[in-house]
Amino acid sequence: MFYLTSPEVREAQMFTRMPEKYRKPDAQTDWARANRGGMSTDSFLEGPVWDPRGHLYVTDIPYGRIFRVSLSGEWDLVAQYDGEPNGMKLFDDTHLLITDYRNGLMLLDIERGEVKPYLERRNSERFKGVNDLTFDSHGNLYFTDQGQSGLHDPTGRVYRLSPDGKLDMLLGNCPSPNGLVLSPDEKVLYVGMTRGNCVWRVPLQADGSVSKVGQFFTSYGPSGPDGLTIDAEGRLFIANPGLGRVWVLNRRAEPVEILSAHEGVSLTNLCFGGADMKTLYMTESTNGLVLKADMTVPGPLPKRAKTH
Helix, strand or coil: CCCHHHHHHHEEEEEEEEHHHEEECCCCCCCHHHHCCCCCCCCCCCEEEECCEEEEEEEEECCCEEEECCCCCCCEEECCCCCEEEEEEECCCCEEEEEECEEEEEEEEEECCEEEEEEEEEEEECCCEEEEEEECCCCEEEECCCCCCCCEEEEEEEEEECCCCEEEEEEEEEECCEEEEEECCEEEEEEHHHCCCCEEEEECCCCCCCCCCCEEEEEEECCCCCCCCCCCCCCEEEEEEEEEEEEECCCCEEEEEECCCCCCEEEEEEECCCCCEEEEEEECCCCCCCEEECCCCCCCCCCCCCCC
């Protein structure tokens, strides 16, 4: 693969490791049997969210757990429930909104540790298996419905939920829609297509529709793009679990930097955090780790729901 400039390659650094007391080495779950080939899975971290109060939240999909991690790397269990939580975003100061593969959109009360349904179905139909989410500055929620879709079954979907409850399906022909993020001006939505091994560019029209959707970036390897984020300059960050790296792309989709981890890791999702929003946190799922890298450009401040 040829690019006009050679990207800088840097090693991601260890931030923290899930404590042994929270690991479940002998447990068996339906999620692991379907998604990990029946491999023993003591945890599977996803959905990192930075809280401006100074800590990080992560999900553990197969065991329905939400953890809070301090800046010193200490772990606390916030909630455990009958679900498969994946992506998360701050809903307000005391709640997290979760894309739960089994249950739909769920709302977690951080202080009480209570989880309740937020949006379980569309027109009485269950979702395929929601995966990740992002808010815009008006409180619109964009989320992916991935399920087991892929090149063999390109029927994954991308939705937009407005603050007044209107739900629009923006895309219905996706081969495994996963992470998603808006451009800084909110005119473009980027969506990772994991089993299509690419990222789609979705222009958002003034009337809310989409048009001229195209393929922005093409990857390679056994597992394609997963979580996405973006920095203040519009550079797109792509977690690629199959390669154990993060692609950092400019506006022409050229890699300008690669964050790499040691062989055998699976970088699934990422977010900016820290006091200056210049620390990139990454979940490494197969070993229960959170990695980090210092960046020179900050990420955007988190956007939240607009409640009336």
